[in-house]
Amino acid sequence: MLLSDKYPFLTNYFNNMFNTEPLRAPQSIIFWGSDFESQFILSREIARLLNCTGDKSDGCTCINCNWIRDNAHPAVQIISRVDNKPSEDESKTVISIKQANEIKSSLMTSSDFYRVFIFCDRDDDGNICGLNQQNFQEETANALLKVIEEPSARVMFIFLARYREDLLQTIISRSQCFYVPSFERPSTDYSIIESVFTEYYNIKRKDAFNTADGIVNLAKNHPPVEVLSAMQNYMFELLKSNPDNTRFIKDIATVEKAKRQIQLNMNIQNVIENMCLDIIH
Ligand SMILES: [Zn+2]
Numbered sequence: 001m002l003l004s005d006k007y008p009f010l011t012n013y014f015n016n017m018f019n020t021e022p023l024r025a026p027q028s029i030i031f032w033g034s035d036f037e038s039q040f041i042l043s044r045e046i047a048r049l050l051n052c053t054g055d056k057s058d059g060c061t062c063i064n065c066n067w068i069r070d071n072a073h074p075a076v077q078i079i080s081r082v083d084n085k086p087s088e089d090e091s092k093t094v095i096s097i098k099q100a101n102e103i104k105s106s107l108m109t110s111s112d113f114y115r116v117f118i119f120c121d122r123d124d125d126g127n128i129c130g131l132n133q134q135n136f137q138e139e140t141a142n143a144l145l146k147v148i149e150e151p152s153a154r155v156m157f158i159f160l161a162r163y164r165e166d167l168l169q170t171i172i173s174r175s176q177c178f179y180v181p182s183f184e185r186p187s188t189d190y191s192i193i194e195s196v197f198t199e200y201y202n203i204k205r206k207d208a209f210n211t212a213d214g215i216v217n218l219a220k221n222h223p224p225v226e227v228l229s230a231m232q233n234y235m236f237e238l239l240k241s242n243p244d245n246t247r248f249i250k251d252i253a254t255v256e257k258a259k260r261q262i263q264l265n266m267n268i269q270n271v272i273e274n275m276c277l278d279i280i281h
Helices: 008-018 036-051 063-069 097-106 138-149 191-197 205-221 224-241 247-263 268-279
Strands: 028-032 076-079 115-119 155-161 176-179
Touching: 008 036, 028 036, 036 063, 036 076, 036 115, 036 155, 097 138, 138 155, 191 205, 191 224, 205 224, 205 268, 224 247, 247 268
Parallel strands: 028 155, 028 176, 076 115, 115 155
Antiparallel strands: none
16 A cells, blocks of 8 residues: 555655655654554655655655665665664664764764754564654753754755654744544454453452553563553443443543553553552442
8 A cells, every 4th residue: 555545644744745845845754643654754765755856746766765665775874773874873772962963963064965953662473563762861862953954955854653742842842743543443352451451440459469560571571562452442342331430430530640651661560550550449
């Protein structure tokens, strides 16, 4: 499926923007949502449209388009805690200030290309993931503010995140933000949590820690966020058959908060215990 079929609004929007003279492209863009792969492909498409020397079509085979599709273009860089590290940079968990400084000094020299920096994270398998305040910390973001803000010719920064709020306000306020919807149908399955969580509304407060231990154990065999999603699916089912019981809406939100805390690498046992104390009364 072509990207222009999947995201007609966004691709038309950027196509129109890049076809105006003089070119008035934003210097900083945030893509947010749960579909990181699409966010990344959109970012790469933007880099391609900005650098294409052919007809800008989906199938253009000019050297810039080919390079960009192969992730090999010198002016289109992925910046993450594992990509494009300076050689003496030992940091492994964050985009470092050294990386920010390297970008800044690279911008001191001119380039024939439109330079695009795609900021993101990667999981252990190398898949593209979102930024958050853990992997893209304030001091690094601050080191970049000046170059993001100062209009220098033909440079664009793109930031990928699950939630817009995962980025610092200083970055958000300097960027155009676009929500990228996911077309994957979310699972509604909750079988993995049935053994410990069924009828959780009947669990006594004194048993909240036992329930938390049960959930933590499940999270050793499944991705923790998947376990929490299964709990939310179960709560959705309860809500459908008890539409007047707003408790379930509140509980779904509480579990969502726990998910975000886990994504920020907070201690899973603590996060799940606190969540259970909130939802088991
Ligand atoms: Zn081209």
